[in-house]
Every structure is written in C-alpha cells, then in structure tokens.
Amino acid sequence: GWIANPLLVEFILLAELIALVWLTKSTFWKKS
Numbered sequence: 001g002w003i004a005n006p007l008l009v010e011f012i013l014l015a016e017l018i019a020l021v022w023l024t025k026s027t028f029w030k031k032s
Helices: 006-031
Strands: none
Touching: none
C-alpha cells in the first residue's frame, strides 16, 4: 500500500506543510 512508501508519505507531509504556510501567509497579507 501507499503507507509502505516512506518517500510518498514524506512528500504528502511536505505538501501539507507548504499548503498550510501558504494559506497562513495569504490570510496575513489580506488582513494587513
């Protein structure tokens, strides 16, 4: 399964982190 591929898991976690940071910055810039 997909969980047997550590590289894929790392990529998903990295993508989620990047998305979270991007959303946070986007919201911050809209407020200011």
